[in-house]
Amino acid sequence: MxxxxxxxxxxxxxxxxxxxxxxxxxxxxxxxxxxxxxxxxxxxxxxxxxxxxxxxxxxxxxxxxxxxxxxxxxxxxxxxxxxxxxxxxxxxxxxxxxxxxxxxxxxxxxxxxxxxxxxxxxxxxxxxxxxxxxxxxxxxxxxxxxxxxxxxxxxxxxxxxxxxxxxxxxxxxPTIREADGLAMSSRNRRLDAPARAVAPLLYQVLSAAAAQVRQGVRPAQVQADALATLAQEPSITSEYVEIADAQTLQPLAEYAPGRAVVLCLAAHLGGVRLIDNVVVDG
Missing domain, CATH: 3.40.50.620 (HUPs)
Incomplete structure (x- = not known):
């Protein structure tokens, strides 16, 4: 090389x-x-x-x-x-x-x-x-x-x-994940042990939100539920949770038939800012 x-x-x-x-x-x-x-x-x-x-x-x-x-x-x-x-x-x-x-x-x-x-x-x-x-x-x-x-x-x-x-x-x-679901990121190296133990919650929240999207739950409710779950963990400070069109990235009020949806979040944990996303095909 x-x-x-x-x-x-x-x-x-x-x-x-x-x-x-x-x-x-x-x-x-x-x-x-x-x-x-x-x-x-x-x-x-x-x-x-x-x-x-x-x-x-x-x-x-x-x-x-x-x-x-x-x-x-x-x-x-x-x-x-x-x-x-x-x-x-x-x-x-x-x-x-x-x-x-x-x-x-x-x-x-x-x-x-x-x-x-x-x-x-x-x-x-x-x-x-x-x-x-x-x-x-x-x-x-x-x-x-x-x-x-x-x-x-x-x-x-x-x-x-x-x-x-x-x-x-x-x-x-595709995103590569740790065994517990945490998206691999260079910033993960900065997580101390307690923060690293909490970090998989981000993907768990996205996975639950994706399941709601597949069930047809309205985007505003999906977003509210995800933010509420994150708020229960005191070490996490949410920056955003968005349910958006996977191409335009604009937030969705309703689902368009046949269009993919991307669920994105950003949060601070242990002084480290982490992002993740999950895509739900239309």
Missing amino acids: QILTTAAGLQAYTEQARQAGKRVGLVPTMGALHAGHIQLVQAARADCNEVIATIFVNPTQFNNADDFRLYPRVPEADAALLEPAGCTALFVPSVEEMYPRPTVLRFDFGALEQVMEGAHRPGHFNGVATVVSKLFHLARPHRAYFGQKDWQQVAVVRQLVADLSFDLEIVAC
Whole structure:
């Protein structure tokens, strides 16, 4: 596995691969890798000749300085996981390499970013779109792989690709969970033992809500029941629970026949902000 640290090095690597007729897969990450990330690498390896993983804790997508400062950083351990999974190159740039000058570009994804993560983390998706655009431009992948745990992020990236006519395919892979249902996340490393013991409640609440959706319970009632259950656990502070159209991400007052529904939540637990979602097909 080749280690690349400069934009020019990444461009040269992928250009050589393309000229050789190879398919290039890109797996953007912020490091602190877990089985969910490895699934993305393995999926890319099954589709592509070259698999480039990136590790970059992107400061422009954090609206909380402490969250950025405390985000887990274990680059040596990450590199040790990537090569056996089929990664052929790892791009680990510095902040100065990715942002040689302050970025002033602003993206507007309209209604797609005015709910859930976009509403609660102002500027977050602008930072995501900026860094993803840079990576797509530098790596010129045929396919890029993202996890469905960040459902809204995947929707924003798909919109980005469509609006800017990037010549690549976005591949979304299912959420990988721990045995007790907790969605795997790099932030889980920050949970202490008591918080980790409580954390599976998030998925339990989503699963119960999904069952209600399948039974036809009105979205407002599903949302109220989920928030009430979370409120019974004193260590959890709910940020949102939304029952939304899986494509538009707009909250639902009623169900549309045949359309998929996504149930999303965000909550704080033990000083860590966690998100999760469950999709119910129409």
